Amino acid sequence: MRWVAAAVFLAAALLTGVLVGPVDLGALAVVHATFAHIFGLHSPLSGSDDAILWQLRLPRVVLGALVGGTLAAAGAAYQGVFRNPLADPYLLGAAAGAGLGATLVAAYARNSGLSGDLLPLAAFAGAGVAVVAAYVLGRSAGAAAGPAALVLAGVTVASFFTAMQIFVQQQHVDTVQQVYSWLLGRLSTAGWREVGIIAPYAFASWLILLGHRRLLDVLAVGDDEAAALGVNVGRVRLLVVVAATIATAAAVAVAGLIAFVGIIVPHTIRLLFGGSYRQLLPLSVIVGAGFLVFADVIARTIMSPAELPIGVVTAFFGAPFFAVVLRTTRRPA
Amino acid sequence: MSALALDSVSVTLGGARIVESLGAAVEPGEWVALIGPNGAGKTTALRAVAGLVGYDGAVTILGDDAAALSRRDRARVLALVPQVPLIPGDISVREYVLLGRTPYLTYFGSERRRDHDAVDAALEQLDLLALEHRRLDTLSGGERQRATLARALAQDAPILLLDEPTAALDVGRQQQVLELVDSLRTQRGLTVLSTMHDLTLAGQYADRLLLLDGGLLVAAGAARDVLTRSLISEHYGAEVALVDTETGFVVVPVRGGTIGNGA
DSSP states (O other): OOOHHHHHHHHHHHHHHHHHHSOOHHHHHHHHHHHHHHTOOOSSSSSHHHHIIIIIHHHHHHHHHHHHHHHHHHHHHHHHHHHHHTOOOTTTSHHHHHHHHHHHHHHHHHGGOOOHHHHHHHHHHHHHHHHHHHHHHHHTTTTGGGHHHHHHHHHHHHHHHHHHHHHHHHGGGGGHHHHHHHOOOOOOOOHHHHHHHHHHHHHHHHHHHHOOOOOOHHHTTTTHHHHHHTOOOHHHHHHHHHHHHHHHHHHHHHHOOOHHHHHHHHHHHHHHHOSHHHHHHHHHHHHHHHHHHHHHHHHHHHHHHHHOOHHHHHHHHHHHHHHHHHHTTTTOO | OOOOEEEEEEEEEETTEOOOEEEEOTTTTOOEEEOOOSSSSHHHHHHHHHHSSOOOEEEEEEEEEEESHHHHHHHHHHHESSOOOOOOOSBBHHHHHGGGGGGOTTTTTTHHHHHHHHHHHHHTTTTGGGTTBBBGGGGGGHHHHHHHHHHHHHHHEEEEEETTTTTTTTTHHHHHHHHHHHHHHHHHHHEEEOOOOOOOHHHHOEEEEEEHHHTEEEEEEHHHHHHHHHHHHHHOOOOOEEEETTTTEEEEEETTTOOOOOO
């Protein structure tokens, strides 16, 4: 039942994503043309319509689904390894690191003609450096300090990287707009190239995270008890964090910082279907993919032809939702 | 061969010696209780046996050196029920008890038929089958305790480590849990090592008591040898009366130490 509902939600999102736009393509023709492309057959659409579908809408929808599924799964995984309902994929400083990387490129390499290629790369590297720094710092507090030390290290690293980012930005005020639009997240530049950048990371991380779904349930009973059940807690935490972080960094590199997906989606699933990671992780991938595609449809239609940053849409729905989560998760002790 | 043997086990945490050269053995099928005042090192000794803190000396589990056992192998022979288990509220009783099968699964593996059978048996034995699909946060304290015990049983380990199994339970629930542990011990042939703060219950349920104070083993033996007025006065700083009733041995705190006939 829950699987059917999630699959229908994703299918509806994908179809809405390719159908909604200034040019009406027709649902049947779109599905037909999509399969025609995949299997190398002749597309029923006219040349320009076919280009709209294949070059503009489809890569954007696919990218949205990959980014959404990745952020939701990474968020769920972070919440699991840190046993912290507020954990999101950016918890260990990935956002701040990516922000610094992007800002450095915008400030120092903007006239090199390479900034379009360099920016995702720098964001990816920045996110990686920040998380590694947080992990090393957190571990130096000793394994006994547990997940709390890691979270504090993440906060520390994030503040430091954000401070550096703001400093660089202040020195190069002309970069503010480019950095700002990047920080709010966007899928508007989506093409198959972006899909190609994130796809391997997304699929690899989904595979690793889903492989850990049972072990994340074990971690939920605490580090000591998990260890007493024969689990190497440190290794599980490291593997999950690495997988979630690489995927998050890839998502950030192609789509900027899209807030709240990693929190809203897993928590909705917890409320509706329970908190076991056996269901939570796969459902997060499916529902997260659908959610971000829907959010993108809203982002590009609500003020059409102008586009709203997708991070604004997810946060606009995310903040009220968060209030609901906080209220409904208040249970008698 | 002893189920558990500790040979001069010492634990140092943060520079402080918590357990000092503890030597003890627990025979198969026996229930041994670690007693002692707060801070005596009971829980730390239990955690050392479970491999959760480092120690000097040797712990032998069913004839094997514990330090040489892998985590998984250790978890197949030792099941631990902590004093305050961390309960993930939003998973079901069955999902929770299934976690007990972790030592039998490979890293990325999932449960098979025999794992589900072991869970069914544990749920049935603890009368939890009717609750198996309930979320843990909808259970009462006593039901949660049973769910934690079921998880430990699903582990199919011959040795059960219990840290204060009756903490935070009322007197009726305390008895029920200990009766349950005792019947499980008989039915499954389990060996039990538990810490206990209630001396009366410790004396009534355990076969032998180990009295720790300041990390040192200061007395060991049957209840009537360990629960003496002088030992309790010396190590707990408490004035008690000891009553040997027909159904068990009772330790009663008294004011002023004027009552009591000794034992």
